[in-house]
Amino acid sequence: MKDSEKKFTVSFTELECKSCKKLLTRKFEYGDIVFEENGACDQCEGNLLVVKIFGETIG
Amino acid sequence: MGDDSNPLMMLIWILPIILFVFYGQRIQLMVSSNEIKKSIDKLEKFRNNAKTEFIDYLQKSLNTINNHEKKLDDFFEYFTIMPVDLDPNGIVPKINHLIRSRDDFTRMHVKSLFTEISEFETSKVHNLLEIVTTLQMFHKATRHLYLTAKKQKNFPLILPLQMMIPFVMEEAEALKDAMSALKNGQPIGDGIGPMVVGGMMLDNEKEKISFQTVLSKSEYEGRKLLLIKAEGPNATVGRIGEGIEKIFSNNKPDLIIMVDAALKLEGENSASIAKGFGAAMGGIGTDRFQIEDAATKNNVPILAIVIKQSIHDALTIMTKEIADQAMSVRLEIEKMIKENTQSKQTVMIIGVGNTLGVSQ
Numbered sequence: 001m002k003d004s005e006k007k008f009t010v011s012f013t014e015l016e017c018k019s020c021k022k023l024l025t026r027k028f029e030y031g032d033i034v035f036e037e038n039g040a041c042d043q044c045e046g047n048l049l050v051v052k053i054f055g056e057t058i059g
Numbered sequence: 060m061g062d063d064s065n066p067l068m069m070l071i072w073i074l075p076i077i078l079f080v081f082y083g084q085r086i087q088l089m090v091s092s093n094e095i096k097k098s099i100d101k102l103e104k105f106r107n108n109a110k111t112e113f114i115d116y117l118q119k120s121l122n123t124i125n126n127h128e129k130k131l132d133d134f135f136e137y138f139t140i141m142p143v144d145l146d147p148n149g150i151v152p153k154i155n156h157l158i159r160s161r162d163d164f165t166r167m168h169v170k171s172l173f174t175e176i177s178e179f180e181t182s183k184v185h186n187l188l189e190i191v192t193t194l195q196m197f198h199k200a201t202r203h204l205y206l207t208a209k210k211q212k213n214f215p216l217i218l219p220l221q222m223m224i225p226f227v228m229e230e231a232e233a234l235k236d237a238m239s240a241l242k243n244g245q246p247i248g249d250g251i252g253p254m255v256v257g258g259m260m261l262d263n264e265k266e267k268i269s270f271q272t273v274l275s276k277s278e279y280e281g282r283k284l285l286l287i288k289a290e291g292p293n294a295t296v297g298r299i300g301e302g303i304e305k306i307f308s309n310n311k312p313d314l315i316i317m318v319d320a321a322l323k324l325e326g327e328n329s330a331s332i333a334k335g336f337g338a339a340m341g342g343i344g345t346d347r348f349q350i351e352d353a354a355t356k357n358n359v360p361i362l363a364i365v366i367k368q369s370i371h372d373a374l375t376i377m378t379k380e381i382a383d384q385a386m387s388v389r390l391e392i393e394k395m396i397k398e399n400t401q402s403k404q405t406v407m408i409i410g411v412g413n414t415l416g417v418s419q
Contacts (some may be wrong), residue, residue, distance in 0.1 A: 011245060011376055033292045034246055035257050035418040051258075052385070053246050053416060055376035 007059035014054070015039070019046025028053055084214040091214075092222050095205050095231050096223050102201060105235045106194040110135070114186050116242050121184070122174045125127040130172060133164075134188060135195050146304065159298075166189055168312035179244070182271075182293040186241050186415070190234045192298040197231050230370055237374040242293060246416040252318040253288040256410025257386045257419040260286050265419060266357045266375075268305055272297035274417060281402030285312060291414035296342065299409060300349030307353045311405040313398050314360055315350070319411035320373050321365035330380035332388060335393070340411045350409075359407075362399065364391055 011028035013039060022043055037047045040051060079086070105240040114131065117123050141163055142153040162185075169184050170176055176184070201220065208216040240247050246254060263286075268274040271293060285306060289297030306312075310386040319339040323329060338354075338361050342346040354361050366384055396406050 004292070009239075009376060012379075014382075028243070028245065030243060033416055033418050034254060035261060035291075049298070052382040053377065054379040054382040055240075055245070056379055 001054045006055050009055040009057045011053065012056045013050055014052040015048040016051045017041035017044060017046045018049055023051075024048065044059075082224075085212065087206070088212065088214045088217060091183055091217050092205065093218055095201070095352075096216065097223055099198065099202050099205055101228070102194070102198040102231055105231050106191070106198050109191045109194050109235055109238060111204065112131060112238055113370055116187070117172070117184070117267055120242075121180060123172055124174060127172045130168070131188075134168065135387040136198040137165075137192065142357050151155040151345055151348045154343060155349075158343060178419060179293055182295050183241055183244060183415070186413075187238065188355040189238060190241070194231060194234055194306060197227055199226060217258060228400065233369075233371040236371065240374075240376040241415065244292060244294075244416045246377045246382075247374055249320045249367045249374065249378050249411060249412040250377060250414055250417050251320050251366045251388070251408040251411040253291060253414035253419075254377075254410070254417045255318050255385050255392070256286050256288040256408055257282070257291060257414070257417050258271050258389065259392075259408065260288070263379075268302035269298040270301070271295045272299055272302040274302065274306065275419070279396055279406075282400055283398055283403075283405040284396075284409075285407040287404060287407065288410035288419060289412075291417040291419055294413060294415035296346075296411070298346070298415050299340075299411065300346030303350050303353055303407070303409070306407070307357060311357050312359055312403065313404040314349055314362065314396075315354055315407045315409065317350075317361060317363045317411055318388060318411045319340070319363070319365055319390065320370055322373070323367035323369055327367050329368050329372055329378065330384050332384060332391060333367060334391065335363045337361055339361055339365050360399075362395055364388055364395070 012025050013028045013032045015024045017043055020041060020043055022041060032050055032053055034050050036050055038050050039048045040046065041048055073317045104154060106376065114128060116128065119309055142150055142157060144150055165188065166181060169181055169188065172224045182273060201224065204216065204220045208220065237247065259277060263277050265275045267290070271290045273288060273290045275286045277286060277319045287299060287302055289295045289299070317339040319341070320337065337351050340350070368381060372378055372381065392408060400406055
């Protein structure tokens with residue numbers, strides 16, 4: 001494989017606080033599911049909802 | 060000028076002409092077949108790697124039974140014989156029956172490979188199995204055409220293969236790359252339809268209307284909304300056609316809006332949105348037939364919103380560009396509802412696609 005063909009994808013999860021609507025993006029963790037609650041907001045302690053999971057290709 | 064009559068120069072010119080007249084096709088066959096052979100070797104590598112990755116995943120992540128490898132090898136060789144179409148009348152229910160029985164059979168046998176397995180994992184294993192089987196089929200079919208052409212020294216036979224192979228390779232690469240998203244339970248590009256409709260279902264009650272398919276009722280500016288999608292986060296497209304037939308028996312909508320991913324044409328931008336008429340739905344066509352049939356009998360118009368993407372984007376983890384379009388698609392749906400229906404009317408919105416990693 002040529003160096004130019006070496007690509008890899010990094011997966012991210014975007015979460016939104018259901019109370020203050022703050023958006024947070026972090027690396028994807030196994031078990032993350034879109035539209036399921038996952039943790040608490042560090043600002044208002046509201047429930048965080050996974051709103052997007054996406055991949056970004058690097059290389 | 061003297062060169063024109065030089066016998067050596069004449070020979071240099073004439074020899075290749077004679078060579079190409081008598082052996083031109085064979086030379087072309089050799090050149091083309093070398094390229095094809097490289098692609099077939101690549102397909103074989105894809106298949107072997109996918110098989111190994113799949114078996115590793117089963118052993119490391121799930122509770123497999125002892126002789127699962129032997130059972131899996133049998134599965135990889137399974138084939139489907141489509142119904143006779145000499146008389147096409149009534150063929151759709153036959154295809155539907157065949158596909159459903161194959162799905163039920165595979166699901167049952169996937170479950171039998173494990174001492175314990177959830178519905179979510181079963182759907183993932185089912186999809187991974189489909190990938191390995193498809194790669195195996197691609198490799199076998201292309202190798203058959205290649206070897207037949209070589210055996211018979213038949214150049215015209217290699218031409219269709221030469222034309223087809225870039226498309227086969229594109230799909231094979233997409234399938235190979237889809238393994239990672241499936242193993243991790245991540246949404247794929249094809250899941251944008253269920254993601255948009257799943258977002259509209261949030262905080263509403265859901266009910267199962269057919270196998271792995273959910274319905275949720277909601278309201279928008281005085282219109283009643285019937286939201287339908289495959290049941291997430293399973294790796295499934297659901298049985299939308301069956302579900303819609305059931306809904307039509309009690310509830311006739313005034314408009315159907317279908318949201319799906321669609322293959323982009325070369326030159327089009329990935330994640331661009333397009334609107335149109337008719338049932339936006341891929342697959343073998345039986346579900347689309349059921350939706351079109353119900354809509355035609357009840358005189359209900361069908362509008363479609365598609366999110367364009369390449370086959371690679373559709374089968375691998377959803378790109379940021381596609382995920383970012385979810386809100387724009389929702390706004391388009393709302394615009395369509397306002398422009399095409401009146402207050403108190405009913406609108407059915409169907410999110411079509413594989414809902415892996417997308418709940419509701």
